[in-house]
Amino acid sequence: MKKLYSTEHEERAVLAQVVLTQEDADEAADSLLELGRLADTAGIRVVGQLTQARGRPDGGTMFGRGKVAELSALLQTLNATTVIFDNPLNAIQVFRLKEALPGIKVLDRTDVILLIFARRARSAEAQTQVELAQTQLLLQRIPVLEEQQRFGGGGTGVRGPGESRLQVRNQPIKRRIQDLKRKLEEIERRETGRAQMKRRWPTVCLVGYTNAGKSTLLNLFAKSDAYVDDRLFATLDTKTRLVNLDKRRQVLLTDTVGFIRNLPHSLVASFRSTLSIAVHADLLLLVVDAAYPRVADHIRVCRETLVEIGAGDVPCILVCNKCDTDPALLKQGGDSAPTNLQHLAEGYPQAIPVSAKTGYGIDLLKQAMIGELEKCCTLWQLPSAISATSRRAP
Secondary structure, three states, rough: OOOOOOOOOOEEEEEEEEEEEEOOOOHHHHHHHHHHHHHHOOOOEEEEEEEEEEOEOOOOOOOOOHHHHHHHHHHOOOOEEEEEEOOOOHHHHHHHHHHHOOOOOEEHHHHHHHHHHHHOOOOOOOOOOOHHHHHHHHHOOOOOHHHHEEEOOOOOOOOOOOOOOHHHHHHHHHHHHHHHHHHHHHHHHHHHHHHOOOOOOOOOEEEEOOOOOOOOOOOOHHHOOOOOOOOOOOOOOOEEEEEEEOOOOEEEEEEEEEEOOOOOOOHHOOOOOHHHHHHHHOEEEEEEOOOOOHHHHHHHHEEEEEEEEHHOOOOEEEEOOOOOOOHHHHOOOOOOHHHHHHHHHOOOOOOOEOOOOOOOOOOHHHHHHHHHHHHOOOOOHHHHHHHHHHHOOO
16 A cells, blocks of 8 residues: 655654652653653654653663663664653763664653744744753753863963863853843843833733643634644744723733743743743733643643743633533533533632633633723723824824
8 A cells, every 4th residue: 555655754752751759650641641742743753652660860871771771672673763751861861871872862851842942933032032942951961071171271371270171162152142142132122112012901911731722712812813733832922912802991912832841941041031921911811721631730830830930920810721511510510510620610710611612601701801900900991092092193
């Protein structure tokens, strides 16, 4: 039978994970499943997986020596060219694993996320943010050899031992990092100026776990056609639309990059200018996938990330998307309500159940947004007043 496509150059990968004794086994399994979805989004085919329970990771190869040998045999059996660790790898571990697995590409979760970001970034800001994160990771991943730590001799009239070979090697990378940071600061200043010009309307920011339906929700509110895909990190660039909540009230609704568990701190720092939109918003809509079995973990991860970026005190409405069940059933329980939705209703009674796909619950969400904004924001402006302001503008 003739193949419809060629798999000759297909990248095949084995997922690897060390489960620490203090970790929850179910959460670790869920994390590995998510890593498989990340690999799929990055265009890598997952053909196998290998896990090991340990008290702590091996400092040289993450796995123990025997498990590394087992991993090597598995890669050969499955004809795989890549191994992806769910655990973060340091420079020494990457170096030793490449020695033990010749010809095999060694990645971790951060590498895969950056690969996705590099392919999805469209705006100059997003591309700069991705390059900054990649360059910072490169600096961390270059193994340090003993001879590189030795200092060179100082010249005539120079005090001290001079620079080490390591410092000389890292200088170009560090200069590039500083250049990228300055470029991002300049972009952020421009965006801040534009944001201040738009302050005629309250700002509402869509935040939440990746692939929870934020872009679909933006499209529904604004009747727009922002890019939507059933994959992780489909959206990297922020999108803002003017949205009518009722006949008198309008808000600026902004979609942002999604959150994910174990999001690298360097990546959060690189995307700080994008995520600062959430920090300065009048209201956050925290969107999660209500149909996901471990949605409570997603809510926890999102709230922890919001605190990390400095948006922990911004007023927030929890929006449980992909939910088409009657709210009365959620409150009453019974056979008609899915189990995880019952738990959501019990654990998060203020949450708003919606379906961005069908429009279910959107009117209720709009009323909740109006109620919250009336408490914390004084920027409501009638359309007639907006038109008058526009006419007076030079």
